Amino acid sequence: MSDKSRVPFILVRLKNFLRLLTKSRLAFSGMLLLIIFIVGAAAAPILTTSYPTEKVAAGLVPPAWTAYVFGATRYSQNIQFGGLAASTNTTGTGLSLQSTLAGPDAIDVHVNSTSGGTILIAKTLNYPYSASPLEFEGTVSIIPTGVSATRPANAIVFMERKDLGQYGPLWNSSLVTSGQQYHQELQSFGLEQRLGFVAGTNLGQVIFSGKGTYSLVLMLTLPQGPFQAEFVVTKLTMSLFGNSFGLLGSDAQGADIFSQLLYGARLSLMVGLVATGIGIGLGLVIGLMAGFLGKAVDEILMRFTDMMLVIPSLPLLIVLATVLGSSLLNIIIILGFLGWMGFARLVRSQVLSLRERPFIEAAKASGAGTGYILSRHIFPNIVGLTYVNLALSVPAAIVGEAALSFLGLGDNSAITWGKMLELANESHGGLAWWWVVPPGVGIALLSLAFILVGYSLDELFNPRLRRRR
Amino acid sequence: MLTFNFGVSYQSGHPIFQDMIQTGRLYNTLILLGVSTVFSLLIGIFLGVFVASKRGTLFDTGWVTTSLVTYSLPTFWMGLLFILIFAQNLHWFPPGGVIPFTWQTPPPLLVYLAVRAQYLFLPALVLTLYFYGGHLLLTRATMLESLSEDYITTARAKGLSERKVLFKHALKNASLPIVTNAALAFGGLLGGAIITETVFNWDGLGHWIFSAIGYKDFPVMQAMFYIIALCVIAANFVADILLGVLDPRIKYE
Numbered sequence: 001m002s003d004k005s006r007v008p009f010i011l012v013r014l015k016n017f018l019r020l021l022t023k024s025r026l027a028f029s030g031m032l033l034l035i036i037f038i039v040g041a042a043a044a045p046i047l048t049t050s051y052p053t054e055k056v057a058a059g060l061v062p063p064a065w066t067a068y069v070f071g072a073t074r075y076s077q078n079i080q081f082g083g084l085a086a087s088t089n090t091t092g093t094g095l096s097l098q099s100t101l102a103g104p105d106a107i108d109v110h111v112n113s114t115s116g117g118t119i120l121i122a123k124t125l126n127y128p129y130s131a132s133p134l135e136f137e138g139t140v141s142i143i144p145t146g147v148s149a150t151r152p153a154n155a156i157v158f159m160e161r162k163d164l165g166q167y168g169p170l171w172n173s174s175l176v177t178s179g180q181q182y183h184q185e186l187q188s189f190g191l192e193q194r195l196g197f198v199a200g201t202n203l204g205q206v207i208f209s210g211k212g213t214y215s216l217v218l219m220l221t222l223p224q225g226p227f228q229a230e231f232v233v234t235k236l237t238m239s240l241f242g243n244s245f246g247l248l249g250s251d252a253q254g255a256d257i258f259s260q261l262l263y264g265a266r267l268s269l270m271v272g273l274v275a276t277g278i279g280i281g282l283g284l285v286i287g288l289m290a291g292f293l294g295k296a297v298d299e300i301l302m303r304f305t306d307m308m309l310v311i312p313s314l315p316l317l318i319v320l321a322t323v324l325g326s327s328l329l330n331i332i333i334i335l336g337f338l339g340w341m342g343f344a345r346l347v348r349s350q351v352l353s354l355r356e357r358p359f360i361e362a363a364k365a366s367g368a369g370t371g372y373i374l375s376r377h378i379f380p381n382i383v384g385l386t387y388v389n390l391a392l393s394v395p396a397a398i399v400g401e402a403a404l405s406f407l408g409l410g411d412n413s414a415i416t417w418g419k420m421l422e423l424a425n426e427s428h429g430g431l432a433w434w435w436v437v438p439p440g441v442g443i444a445l446l447s448l449a450f451i452l453v454g455y456s457l458d459e460l461f462n463p464r465l466r467r468r469r
Numbered sequence: 470m471l472t473f474n475f476g477v478s479y480q481s482g483h484p485i486f487q488d489m490i491q492t493g494r495l496y497n498t499l500i501l502l503g504v505s506t507v508f509s510l511l512i513g514i515f516l517g518v519f520v521a522s523k524r525g526t527l528f529d530t531g532w533v534t535t536s537l538v539t540y541s542l543p544t545f546w547m548g549l550l551f552i553l554i555f556a557q558n559l560h561w562f563p564p565g566g567v568i569p570f571t572w573q574t575p576p577p578l579l580v581y582l583a584v585r586a587q588y589l590f591l592p593a594l595v596l597t598l599y600f601y602g603g604h605l606l607l608t609r610a611t612m613l614e615s616l617s618e619d620y621i622t623t624a625r626a627k628g629l630s631e632r633k634v635l636f637k638h639a640l641k642n643a644s645l646p647i648v649t650n651a652a653l654a655f656g657g658l659l660g661g662a663i664i665t666e667t668v669f670n671w672d673g674l675g676h677w678i679f680s681a682i683g684y685k686d687f688p689v690m691q692a693m694f695y696i697i698a699l700c701v702i703a704a705n706f707v708a709d710i711l712l713g714v715l716d717p718r719i720k721y722e
Contacts, residue, residue: 312659314657314659315660315678318679322685403664406543407664409682421545424549431549431552431553431557433553436546436549436550437550443543444541444546451541
């Protein structure tokens with residue numbers, strides 16, 4: 001057979017295989033689940049707007065849809081100030097202004113004045129929710145040109161509501177150096193005392209006490225006398241974090257749980273597949289050796305396998321993770337090295353029966369070596385077993401990793417599903433259902449998907465279980 | 470080793486044997502594991518027998534699916550979920566611990582038992598739910614095999630009641646793998662105990678192992694693994710003897 005016709009043949013076989021696999025309803029649903037997880041994990045950067053550890057919401061708020069489901073009247077969601085524009089405060093003479101927008105958050109302002117005055121650079125927000133936001137977070141960043149230590153301009157940031165008045169200054173600074181960037185984070189925590197409130201007051205609730213039009217104003221006061229300058233506002237943003245957020249709410253740090261779930265699926269799939277791959281590889285080698293070489297090798301390897309089988313796996317896993325360190329790679333390797341025993345026994349029993357078959361004898365008679373027989377005659381006959389076992393032992397690895405992470409022995413830099421559950425368990429103020437339920441459902445569904453696929457593969461490859469058609 | 474003198478715990482500075490007995494850890498773990506083992510075996514075996522006798526019905530597939538699901542759910546997640554629902558929202562059970570902190574002197578016996586049962590309920594439920602599935606599936610499989618034997622037909626032909634057929638004839642012959650599996654499951658039970666005790670703050674041996682690992686308290690770890698090994702060996706030994714009792718054909722010389 002030439003190489004050209006070989007490729008399509010493999011494709012045809014794959015197609016037939018997939019058709020067989022999708023015939024049974026269980027296998028189909030397993031494949032569907034698996035595909036959903038794989039697509040979700042692969043497309044995590046597209047489907048989510050933030051990284052798993054990035055703060056994008058108020059801490060520990062429920063999903064946004066709960067407000068509709070439970071009919072809550074007082075809810076708020078994340079919302080941002082927009083509509084950046086610059087204007088002069090006074091209608092006085094001698095102050096002219098020319099501004100160009102450089103994006104939604106940046107503006108470039110040229111000023112020409114003869115006797116001072118003030119410029120207002122503002123963003124507005126029509127706040128639509130009856131409940132106050134829990135937190136706010138913003139940035140102001142400005143590069144002045146044409147100012148000097150003797151003739152500085154002054155920058156103040158405050159928040160204004162038409163009928164209720166001003167809250168500020170959130171920031172107050174003298175702009176003295178030309179070309180320097182003046183930068184400030186505006187956060188609801190830590191500013192309350194500056195604004196004259198008791199420490200611990202929730203500024204978000206004080207300032208945004210109801211529906212209405214708010215503006216975030218950066219006011220620049222120019223020095224007296226003739227003055228010519230350019231102010232490049234590189235960033236003026238303000239986000240309000242409502243009391244509900246996104247698809248699955250937020251964790252205690254204000255990170256998106258939906259994003260954690262999808263990125264966690266990546267880690268879980270990787271841990272499960274790689275660890276199982278290691279386990280299957282080891283099991284295959286040991287099983288083949290024990291089964292084919294027999295005698296003393298068989299005896300030694302099988303007694304060692306028995307010994308490993310008897311040891312309770314979780315305590316051993318915990319000890320190994322503690323002693324060897326708990327990076328994700330280590331955990332994968334440990335899980336792999338603890339997951340080969342059952343498969344090795346299975347392979348051995350299969351090899352024991354295979355090696356007595358006539359075709360092996362024929363191969364031996366025609367002068368084939370041990371390696372050749374193993375790789376060309378025995379291995380192809382147990383490939384099916386390998387697929388089945390791969391699918392069936394992935395759940396154990398996923399749950400094992402989750403258990404380790406849950407006990408605090410996981411990789412601290414990787415937000416896996418187990419890690420999410422650990423954080424949810426340790427957070428103050430009780431368990432939050434939107435934080436506890438998704439990772440567990442993820443683990444359960446992913447395990448279920450692998451089990452369903454595994455059983456159907458078993459039905460395909462195991463002649464004893466094959467149904468008559 | 471034989472004298473149970475394991476040295477001194479790095480954490481507390483007391484001899485380990487004393488720490489194990491006097492703080493009630495051994496006792497707590499024995500209660501938790503004992504209760505959940507008994508219940509999971511009872512539920513698993515009885516349900517397995519009934520499920521096998523009604524093979525192919527909705528009852529059968531329903532229970533098989535349910536037990537597969539509870540069997541594959543991570544124990545710690547089940548524990549967290551129960552705490553969330555039954556302790557935090559419904560306030561039916563305490564979220565963790567063995568006995569209330571406020572107890573200085575033991576209250577009257579009935580109150581004592583009732584409150585302890587309340588504290589025991591959730592962790593024991595989690596472990597039971599986790600382990601009954603395996604027993605159920607195994608019982609079902611072995612029962613199906615023995616129900617297709619000729620002597621079952623004979624027993625039915627004799628006009629024996631269905632209960633007698635199931636339990637006296639079928640189950641007794643199907644029970645050997647179940648007993649062996651129960652002994653083997655003991656190792657897994659201890660692993661489950663570490664997690665369940667940690668989730669529910671249950672002051673037992675599993676929780677102790679976990680904290681010992683955190684503190685690198687090697688003597689305690691050594692002692693605990695020794696005891697786990699002893700328990701597993703003992704469970705297998707008991708199972709072997711039971712096998713001899715159940716099946717007179719098995720003889721030990």
